[in-house]
Structures are given as structure tokens and as C-alpha cells.
Amino acid sequence: MYLDGLMFAIVSEDTLYLKADEMNRIEFEQAGCEIFGYARKGKRATLNFFRAPEDAMESPELMLPWARTAYAAALRTNAKKQVAGQAQAARKIAQAKPEAAARAANRPGRRKESRQRRRTRRSQRAKAAIEKTARPAKPVRRGQRTR
Numbered sequence: 001m002y003l004d005g006l007m008f009a010i011v012s013e014d015t016l017y018l019k020a021d022e023m024n025r026i027e028f029e030q031a032g033c034e035i036f037g038y039a040r041k042g043k044r045a046t047l048n049f050f051r052a053p054e055d056a057m058e059s060p061e062l063m064l065p066w067a068r069t070a071y072a073a074a075l076r077t078n079a080k081k082q083v084a085g086q087a088q089a090a091r092k093i094a095q096a097k098p099e100a101a102a103r104a105a106n107r108p109g110r111r112k113e114s115r116q117r118r119r120t121r122r123s124q125r126a127k128a129a130i131e132k133t134a135r136p137a138k139p140v141r142r143g144q145r146t147r
Contacts, residue, residue, distance in 0.1 A: 006074040008067070010036060010049050016057065017049035018070035021077060025050075027069060048073075 001009035010017045017036040020028050028050035036049035056062040 003071055003074075006071070006078055008071045008074040010047075012036065012038075016052040017047075018052050018066055019073040019077070020048050020050050020070070021073040023076065024069045024073050048077075 001007065001011065008019045018028070025048075031053045033050040033053055035046050036051070037044050037046045039045070052063070052066055056066050
């Protein structure tokens, strides 16, 4: 289940599981909720989702706080991912050659040029792949059948 593009719940085999993180995990454990698990490559894997409490399943008033805490966990997880992505981008920039980074920062319209360059490279690679995989036509001798 998604809200504003963030997954905060899973429904599996008619069971509702809500998103948890280090902030609200204790609430789910104290309520006696079990963690979502599934079989993966012959082993049991788990995700940070806990079964919704049974009493909350029958009452919208009791479910609302659980859904809100699950959505808050999804928001926190998304914020962490964005910060990690920004940090990774900063590391890439720092590892780039200083003069190249300075030229890129001072060049107007850089983003549109690089997108166009990427499109051109991508289409050239696709054409090359097609040419590699295309089989040349075999000459057919007279009286031979073709498939």
C-alpha cells in the first residue's frame, strides 16, 4: 500500500503488515506483532514490516494510529535514502578531477548537453548491438528449402 509514493504497508495472504523502523519497532513488539518473513533462496528473509494488531483490524479508530506510525516510518526511511544518495553524489564529485569539476560547474547548459550526449551514445550502442546479433543471410542454392 502506498501513500504519496511511499510504501507503508504490505498485504500478504490476507494479512496486513505495517512499516517499522528503529523508532516504532518497539511499539509493534510490545503489541505482540510478528515480523513479515518470506522464503528466499531456501532461507527465511524478513523485512521491516510487522503484522497489524488484531484488535486494530476491526476498528478504524484503533487502526489510525498504527497506520500513521507506519507512514512516519516510511517517511523517515525515504529521508535516509535521499541523504545517502546526496552523500554518494558528493563523493563522486569529490573524486572527480578538480579541473574537470570546475569546468563542468562553469559551463552553461551542461545538463541538456550531457543528456543529448547520453542519448546519442545509447542509440549508438543499441545499433552496434543489433549489428552484432544480426546474422548475415546465407545464400540459398537452387533447389534447397529454407526455413
